[in-house]
Every structure is written in C-alpha cells, then in structure tokens.
Amino acid sequence: MITKKDVDHVALLGRLELTGEENDMYTRQLNDILGHFQNLERLDTDHIQPTAHVLPLKNVFREDVVGRHISREEALANCPDRHENFFKVPRIV
Amino acid sequence: MPQYETVIGLEVHIELKTRSKIFCNSTTEFGGEPNTHVCPVCLGLPGVLPVVNKKVVEYAIRAALALNCEIAEFSKFDRKNYYYPDMPKNYQISQYDLPIAQHGCLEIDTENGPRKIGITRLHMEEDTGKLVHQGTITTTPFSLVDYNRAGVPLIEIVSEPDLRSPEEARQYIEKMRAIILYTGVSDCKMEEGSLRCDANISVRPMGMEGLGTKTEIKNLNSFKSLLKSLSYEVERQIETLEEGGRIIQETRTWDEAKGVTLSMRSKEQAHDYRYLPDPDLVPMEIDRNWVDDIRRSLPELPDERKERYVEEYGLPAYDAAILTNTKELADYFEVCVKAWPNPKAVSNWIMGDLTRLLNSSGQEITGCKIAPENLASLLRLIDKGTISGKIAKNVFEEMFTSGRDAESIVKEKGLLQISDESAIIAIVDEVLAKNPGPVDDFKAGKERALGFLVGQVMKASKGKANPEMVNKLLREKL
Numbered sequence: 065m066i067t068k069k070d071v072d073h074v075a076l077l078g079r080l081e082l083t084g085e086e087n088d089m090y091t092r093q094l095n096d097i098l099g100h101f102q103n104l105e106r107l108d109t110d111h112i113q114p115t116a117h118v119l120p121l122k123n124v125f126r127e128d129v130v131g132r133h134i135s136r137e138e139a140l141a142n143c144p145d146r147h148e149n150f151f152k153v154p155r156i157v
Numbered sequence: 158m159p160q161y162e163t164v165i166g167l168e169v170h171i172e173l174k175t176r177s178k179i180f181c182n183s184t185t186e187f188g189g190e191p192n193t194h195v196c197p198v199c200l201g202l203p204g205v206l207p208v209v210n211k212k213v214v215e216y217a218i219r220a221a222l223a224l225n226c227e228i229a230e231f232s233k234f235d236r237k238n239y240y241y242p243d244m245p246k247n248y249q250i251s252q253y254d255l256p257i258a259q260h261g262c263l264e265i266d267t268e269n270g271p272r273k274i275g276i277t278r279l280h281m282e283e284d285t286g287k288l289v290h291q292g293t294i295t296t297t298p299f300s301l302v303d304y305n306r307a308g309v310p311l312i313e314i315v316s317e318p319d320l321r322s323p324e325e326a327r328q329y330i331e332k333m334r335a336i337i338l339y340t341g342v343s344d345c346k347m348e349e350g351s352l353r354c355d356a357n358i359s360v361r362p363m364g365m366e367g368l369g370t371k372t373e374i375k376n377l378n379s380f381k382s383l384l385k386s387l388s389y390e391v392e393r394q395i396e397t398l399e400e401g402g403r404i405i406q407e408t409r410t411w412d413e414a415k416g417v418t419l420s421m422r423s424k425e426q427a428h429d430y431r432y433l434p435d436p437d438l439v440p441m442e443i444d445r446n447w448v449d450d451i452r453r454s455l456p457e458l459p460d461e462r463k464e465r466y467v468e469e470y471g472l473p474a475y476d477a478a479i480l481t482n483t484k485e486l487a488d489y490f491e492v493c494v495k496a497w498p499n500p501k502a503v504s505n506w507i508m509g510d511l512t513r514l515l516n517s518s519g520q521e522i523t524g525c526k527i528a529p530e531n532l533a534s535l536l537r538l539i540d541k542g543t544i545s546g547k548i549a550k551n552v553f554e555e556m557f558t559s560g561r562d563a564e565s566i567v568k569e570k571g572l573l574q575i576s577d578e579s580a581i582i583a584i585v586d587e588v589l590a591k592n593p594g595p596v597d598d599f600k601a602g603k604e605r606a607l608g609f610l611v612g613q614v615m616k617a618s619k620g621k622a623n624p625e626m627v628n629k630l631l632r633e634k635l
C-alpha cells in the first residue's frame with residue numbers, strides 16, 4: 065500500500081513539487097498500478113525463467129574505436145544556461 | 158578504557174584504459190577543452206542508444222581474474238538514479254544485482270604474516286562529469302559542468318570489511334594497484350583520479366561479534382590522505398563512544414587542509430537509488446572460452462613473481478617484494494640478471510642507487526636512460542676489478558644522466574682501477590712517509606690508524622687504487 069508519505073518521498077527524489085491534489089491523484093494511481101501487479105502475482109510462474117530484458121537479445125557489443133564528437137557549440141546548444149564553455153547549473157551541495 | 162578493533166572495507170574505482178567510452182565512441186583522452194569529448198550518447202540526449210564497448214568487458218574480466226574473482230555467466234547493466242548534475246541523464250549506468258564478477262581476494266602482508274582480504278564484487282560503470290565551482294563552494298551561486306569524463310569506463314571493486322587498520326587499508330590499495338598495473342587495464346594514477354577510493358569504517362570493542370555503526374569517507378585521492386583520514390576517523394569514533402556518544406551512519410568527506418573528516422549532511426544522504434535494469438542495454442552471457450582466453454593472456458602476477466624470485470634467484474623476500482612491485486621494474490631486473498647472473502648484486506644496485514636517482518629526478522623506470530644490459534656491463538667491470546666500487550658509483554651517475562655505456566665513460570675519464578702492484582707501492586710509500594704519526598699509532602696497536610692510511614692512499618690515487626691491494630700492501634709495509 066502506497067501512502068501519501070511515500071509519494072512525497074519519491075517526489076523529493078525526483079525533485080518534483082506536488083500540490084495536495086496531485087499527491088492524492090498519484091497516491092491513487094500508484095496504488096492502482098500496484099494492484100495490477102498483485103493480480104499478476106497470482107499467476108503460476110514456477111516454470112518460467114526470470115527475464116532481465118524484454119527482447120530476446122544478448123551480447124550486443126561495439127568495438128573500442130573512437131568516432132566523431134559533436135562540436136562544443138552543438139553540445140551546449142540546448143542547455144538552459146551556460147558560462148563560457150561549461151554547462152551552468154544551480155549550486156548543488 | 159576498553160580496547161577497540163577497527164573494521165574497514167574499501168570501494169575502489171579504477172578507470173579503464175580504453176580508447177573510447179563505455180557506451181559511445183567519444184574519446185577517453187585525459188584533458189581536452191571542456192565539453193569537447195562528448196557526443197549525444199554521453200550527453201544523455203533523448204533518443205540515443207548506448208552500446209557496450211567490448212574492450213571494457215574484456216578489461217573488467219581481466220582485472221577480476223587477476224583478483225581471483227569468479228566471472229558471472231550472466232550479467233547486466235542497471236540505472237542508478239540520483240539527482241545530481243555530474244550526470245546529464247540523472248542516472249548513472251552501473252551494475253546492481255548481477256555484477257560481472259564476485260568472490261575474489263587478494264593477499265596483504267601484515268605484522269602477523271600474510272592475510273587474505275575478501276573481495277565482494279567487481280562491477281562496471283560509467284564515470285561522471287566534473288563539477289567546477291567558481292570561487293569557493295559556499296559562496297558561488299552556481300556550478301559549472303564539464304562532461305568530458307562522463308561515460309569513461311570504470312570498474313568498482315568492493316572489499317569485504319576485512320581490513321583491521323588504516324595501515325592494512327593502505328597495503329590493500331597498494332597491492333590492488335600493483336596487480337591492476339600488471340594486468341595493463343589501467344594506469345592507476347591516484348593523482349589524476351584513475352584510481353579513487355571510498356572507505357567504510359567502524360570500530361567495535363575487541364571481541365565483539367557484530368559490526369559497529371559505520372561511516373563512509375569519500376574523496377580519498379592519495380595514499381597519504383587515505384592513511385591520515387582513516388586514522389583520524391578511528392580516533393574520532395573511539396572518542397565519541399568513550400564520551401558516551403553514538404556514531405551516526407553518514408557520509409563524511411576528508412578535508413586535506415584541516416586534516417579532519419567532515420559530515421556531508423544533505424538531502425542526498427537519503428540514498429534511494431531505485432536501481433532498475435537499463436532497457437537500452439541487453440544482457441550479457443559471458444562465453445567461457447572468452448574467459449579462458451583472457452586468463453591465459455594474463456602475465457605472471459606480483460605474488461607469483463615474488464615467490465619465484467626467492468626460489469629461482471635466492472633473493473630475500475624483502476628484495477623480491479620491492480623488485481616485483483611493478484612489472485616494469487621486475488622486467489628490468491630480469492634483463493639485467495640475464496646479462497649478469499648475480500641476482501643479489503643486481504638487486505642491490507636497482508634498489509639502492511638506481512631507485513635513489515629515479516626518485517630524486519622524478520623519473521619512472523621505463524624512462525631510465527641506463528639500459529639494463531648497460532647496468533650489467535658496469536657490474537661486470539666492478540667484478541673484474543677494472544673499476545673500484547666507489548668509482549662505479551660516479552660512473553653510474555654519469556650513465557644515468559647521459560645514457561652512455563659504462564666502458565666508454567671509464568675509458569674517456571681514465572677511471573680504470575689501479576691494480577698494478579708497483580704503482581700502488583709507490584703511492585703507499587709516499588703516504589707512509591708523509592704520515593709518521595699514524596704509522597706509529599698503528600705500530601702501537603691502534604688498528605684504526607690503518608683505516609686512515611688506506612683512506613689517504615685512496616685519496617692520493619683519486620679513488621682508483623684497488624682497495625684490497627692497498628690494504629694488503631699497507632699491512633706488508635708496516
């Protein structure tokens with residue numbers, strides 16, 4: 065059972081600010097999702113291999129070769145704020 | 158006051174020496190203008206697809222085998238979620254429940270003999286970008302980010318809480334560094350950040366079974382700061398407990414300037430990484446033949462090599478340990494011994510004069526101008542009596558700076574040892590005539606006077622007289 069406190073905690077981890085209404089809504093929705101998984105839990109999965117990926121793929125590798133970089137201007141083109149050649153962000157810590 | 162026992166576990170991050178990053182083909186080259194070694198993948202732009210660099214997996218397996226780990230049959234990558242701008246994606250790709258390797262160990266030498274330190278796991282992950290703060294961290298209103306290092310491949314090696322003192326922790330790191338250097342997967346430069354270390358540390362009353370509350374110390378970037386910060390933290394924890402306080406589980410940072418560990422209280426303390434399998438990366442099934450190939454390609458590692466030096470060359474364990482500490486020094490020693498099969502003499506010169514000159518000039522053995530074959534010919538000259546041991550030291554220094562071979566230096570400077578009896582007798586006679594006092598002293602039974610006279614003869618011959626012959630001839634004359 066997900067409580068409003070859990071939703072506040074997850075919101076903090078994601079740096080989201082929620083109104084009381086939003087918190088109510090997400091608490092309800094997340095509980096619905098959990099409920100759905102509780103339904104799935106009733107299935108007998110004893111003979112089913114655990115899966116780490118939804119696609120039947122494995123061992124996709126690339127060789128260790130350096131390729132093209134994008135230019136610094138391209139790199140910084142979409143950032144909200146920059147200082148000289150750096151991305152600029154609010155002070156953390 | 159009860160006796161306390163220290164319990165330390167280390168997390169070591171080692172940068173792998175691949176050409177390109179772990180999930181994209183951006184370069185891993187050190188330095189570079191900010192934000193130029195980047196591409197859409199390592200910048201975390203929407204719609205990109207990371208693909209694993211095969212060399213990273215190979216290097217991780219190589220390091221893991223050298224550390225006696227078991228290599229996983231099945232392994233995958235996970236997202237470690239946290240909100241910090243050193244990663245542009247708000248998560249770091251790492252490995253959670255299925256790391257590439259587990260259950261290893263390495264051996265350290267303690268006061269009470271060798272001890273095996275357990276290695277819990279070894280996993281692959283991407284390095285983060287660098288945050289640059291203008292002004293001081295407390296006054297600047299913003300941080301600047303350079304993503305050149307974001308996506309550079311790392312392995313993280315987590316030890317069991319088996320270490321019992323800061324000194325053992327230092328030994329563990331040094332041994333780890335030596336082993337990884339032998340494997341060639343990293344250059345392990347602490348000062349450049351290619352080997353970094355976090356420590357978990359707690360104390361408990363001697364004899365207690367469980368573990369005390371631990372703190373984690375971050376930001377240890379030299380052997381010295383590792384030793385100092387751990388020693389400080391041991392004392393702080395014991396003092397806190399003695400005063401009736403309790404240890405708070407927290408992350409602390411080492412302040413090098415003040416010589417203290419400081420609490421990093423922040424919301425980030427609420428570790429809740431919500432790991433989830435990275436859906437962009439498919440799992441790996443590690444082919445056993447591949448693992449065997451990598452195992453076969455490993456060089457002889459420091460411990461085996463050290464043992465062989467004791468058995469094959471009859472060296473003391475101390476010499477063997479120092480010589481085999483780096484692959485390059487050991488290789489140098491072996492080439493030299495091949496050309497001049499007197500292992501102890503070679504060892505003495507390498508550990509003594511050569512190491513001293515290398516240290517004082519800040520050079521590595523790989524850049525040493527004296528080829529090992531040339532050191533061997535110098536030793537041959539000493540052994541044959543062509544030059545005296547004292548002169549040899551000067552020749553050696555000349556070889557070190559110029560890179561020329563011993564024979565040509567000796568010839569050019571006229572440093573040949575004088576072993577011609579008549580030439581030495583002439584000098585001996587002269588010295589005896591000039592020093593009647595010490596001569597009488599010696600005759601009166603003062604052995605020490607002989608040493609003085611030998612010194613005078615050596616001086617008069619500019620160090621070139623054969624000291625054994627000088628000794629013998631002086632005694633005969635007296």
Ligand SMILES: [Zn+2]
Pocket residue numbers: 178181182183194195196197198199200308
């Ligand atoms: Zn990239």
